[in-house]
Each structure stands twice: as C-alpha cells, then as structure tokens.
Amino acid sequence: MPGDVFENIRTHKKSRRIVKPEPFWLYQLKKLVPTLFAVYLLTFSVLYIVVTIHQETKTDIFILTQGPIEAMGVPVYAGLLFNVGVLFWSFSAAICFFCSAVLRKDINNRELPSFLLFSGIITSVLMLDDLFLFRESFYPIYLNVPENAVYAAYGIMLLLYFIRFRTTIMDTDFLLLFFALGFLGLSMTFAKWPVELQASQYLFKDGAKLFGIMTWFAYFTRIGLKQVKYAILFRQQGLAND
Secondary structure, eight states, X not given: OHHHHHHHHHHHHHHTOOOOOOOHHHHHHHHHHHHHHHHHHHHHHHHHHHHHXXXXXXXXXXXXXXXXXXXXXXXXXXXHHHHHHHHHHHHHHHHHHHHXXXXXXXXXXXXXXXXXXXXXXXXXHHHHHXXXXXXXXXXXXXXXXXXXXXXXXXXXXXXXXXXXXXXXXHTSOHHHHHHHHHHHHHHHHHHTOXXXXXXXXXXXXXXXXXXXXXXXXXXXXXXXXXXXXHHHHHHHHXXXXX
C-alpha cells in the first residue's frame, strides 16, 4: 500500500513536468518543408536540363548559365524591346495567377477565377514561346512541326478560349483585349512577310508586338485590380454584417 502511494506521487510529479517548447526556427522549418521541397525540386530540374543540354549538344556551360548579353559579349541594350516584352508577359501571367487564387474564395463569381487562371496559362505559353523561340527553333527542328502549324495551334487555342469565356470577356473592358490581339496580329504579319524586312520595318514589327503585350498587360491589370477590390469590399461588408 505505501509503495502504491509513492508510485502515484512519482507519476503525479512526472505529469506536472513542464514540456520544453521546441525552438521557433525548428517549428518554422517544419512548416516550410513542403515549400522548400517544391522550390528546390523545380530548381534541381532546371539544373538537370542545363546539364543534359550541355552533354547532348556539347554547348559550353557558361553559355547555358549566363545571360545572353554576358555570354555573347553584346552591349547591355541589345534586345531591349524583346526583354521588355518578356518582362510584361511575365507580369501579366503573375497578375492572372495571383488574382485567380485570391478571387477563388469569392462565392459570388465562380467564372472569373477560372477565366483568370486560363488567361495566366495562355499568357505563360506565349511568354515561353517568345522567350525561347519555340515556334522558330524547337518545334520545327526537334518535333518536326512547321512554324505555320504552331501559329495555327495558337490560333485554335485562343479561339477555344474566347468561346469558353465569351460571356466573361464581354463583361470586361474587352476593347483592350481586341487592341492587344490586333497589335500582335500586325506583328505576326510583318514576321511572315515574304520580303526580307528592312531595318526600319523591324521597328514596326517589334514595336507592334510590344504595343500588343503592353495592352494585354493593361487589360488584365484593370480586371485584377477591379475585381480584387470588389472582393475585399464584399468580405468587409460580410464581416461587418456578422
């Protein structure tokens, strides 16, 4: 009997011991494991592609890792219009993806987040094609797909996109989208011109494309800012009513 009493006292003391909290950095690290895994897996994949290209094509590593200006030894302003265009393609895609994620919680409009998500995907496709010139080099050389077929595929992609989201598009400032497509189409016309372009005509071709990209950016920026603002006001009103 006394032994049982002492055993109960020891058990009670053990149960009252204060558990030392784990360090904050360890707690934070545990939460970041999925994010770090995804980010580093993507980074490793890119490096693996670089090494594979180096081994298959015997291309110097520094050409694959450095920027074109440094690798080719050209002036810093080389490809200025091209670089600005790629930047605004990426800005547009980021806005579409971000606003789609924010608005997906908006129960009043299920269609708009899907529209922005697919807009971000299409923008990313156009950006990557512009950045790596897939339509001119990769598809024709490695996949034996002619450049005209690539343009046709992009046209079908945009047509299906417009058919699917025609109602949503008509509720936006769609003239901006039409202006953007008009400028991009004009640039493509110059690119497919059968006669070799003169120096001044390159300015019209690439300038028209930049006008198209900037107008595309303006269109989705206006949609994103407007709809996110409405969503924030709606949620604030909902909290106030609660």
